[in-house]
Amino acid sequence: MPIRERYSAVPSFWAATANPHPDLPLLDRDIETDVAIVGGGFTGLTTAHYLARSGVDCVVLEANDAGWGASGRNGGMAVLRYKCGWAALARDYGADTARLMFGALHDAIDSLQATITEYGIDCDFSRCGHITAAHGVKPLAALENDVRWLEREMGYEGASILTRSQTRRLTGTDEYVGAFLERRSGALHPLNYARGLAAAVATRVPVFVSSPVEGYRREASGFVLHTPRARVLARRIVVATNAYTGVFPLPNDLARRIVPVPSNIVATAPLPQSVVQDILPEGQIVTDSRRVNLYFRLSPDRRMVFGSRGHLSGSNEPWAFSHIEAAMRRVFPTLRDATIDYRWNGRVGFSLDYFPHVGSAEPGVYYAIGYSGRGVVLTHMAGKLLAAMLRGEAVDAGPLTQEPFKPIALHALYPLGIRLYTAYYRLLDARERTR
Secondary structure, three states, X not given: OOOOOOOOOOOOHHHHOOOOOOOOOOOOOOEXXXXXXXXXXXXXXXXXXXXXXXXXXXXXXXOOOOOOOHHHOOXXXXXXXXXXXXXXXXXXXOHHHHHHHHHHHHHHHHHHHHHHHHHOOOOOOEOOOXXXXXXXXXXXXXXXXXXXXXXXXXXXXXXXXXXXXXXXXXXXXXXXXXXXXXXXXXXXOHHHHHHHHHHHHOOOOOEEOOOOOOEEEEEOOEEEEEXXXXXXXXXXXXXXXXXXXXXXXXXXXXXXXXXXXXXXXXXXXXXXXXXXXXXXXXXXXXXXXXXXXXXXXXXXXXXXXXXXXXXXXXXXXXXXXXXXXXXXXXXXXXXXXXXXXXXXXXEEEEOOOOOOEEEEEEOOEEEEEOOOOOHHHHHHHHHHHHHHHHOOOOOOOHHHOOOOOOOOOOHHHHHHHHHHHHHHHHHHHHHHOOO
């Protein structure tokens, strides 16, 4: 990959409406630090935020610009659900672990909001609520089990089941048979959050852009990280590059522990009030229950932002978004003539168990990767956990911090695997779908 002075954000609705990027330097001289954080997205910046608060010396090294990867391209949904539902979590990992993970997730979104408030980040953050819309009777039953578990085990009243008619009223579509409403979830402008967080963190620790780490080697005192113009001598390393971990060759196997999956999003032109008045009238964000799920929300200027699994080619050409646009018009027939103003894509890092994993790849090398499409809140959790680990504290977030987290067998065949699994999952989704 050629090195440029600064990589601009990937063209998208978020980039077109973003605040200016902070004026951050390139690394052009050798430096020393305790912790070198590789990656200037949500994970790396949040880790730096918490380390700086603890007085731990660190630097952030970003290959492109702050928020260039998934942090600046996602749907901006701060969702309070793991990919696995609450009742299933309790069944598979035990009630104590499920309760622990519930507390960690809610602490993460509260800490995210506190960070935005502390730094005064202008990113349209709101606790608008999140709807998990059921595409069939079977997934709706699982969502009902989740509400019962939350009420019984957590005494939690922030979630409820929506009937078909309630779901129709709050989503503006007849596509779904019911839904799970989580009232404490939120939404934000992801690129503005990334840029605002980078600017704030940079007042406390060095944040370098256009400074890709091309490799590192271990020495007696720690590590030497190589960038195009300079070296960093660090006692410890944090790898916070998620789906882009394999872009630059690093001498560890982290890139083989997750699968980078393409994700595509479109944004319409601003919709007339006469059209939008019945679509998401109370402003919730929506993810449906499909395995190859659809997710959508309205932007502050009344655009439909609609996403799903991307074309495996990774192409940015309009034809690669045709399945997204067809799904949007099926879900919202009133948008059949809506103009698409923006199309963009990127990579999402999936782990085999759909949980992010936080830990140590080798002595002195820490990581947090594999958010599986739920990164806005989970990156804040991971950054907090990483900072605690680096301070020498014991951490426990259930399967997020438990070993083993091993390389995936036959990882080189993952493009074929994605094709097969996507086709299989779509078949299962179609069988479950209730019209």
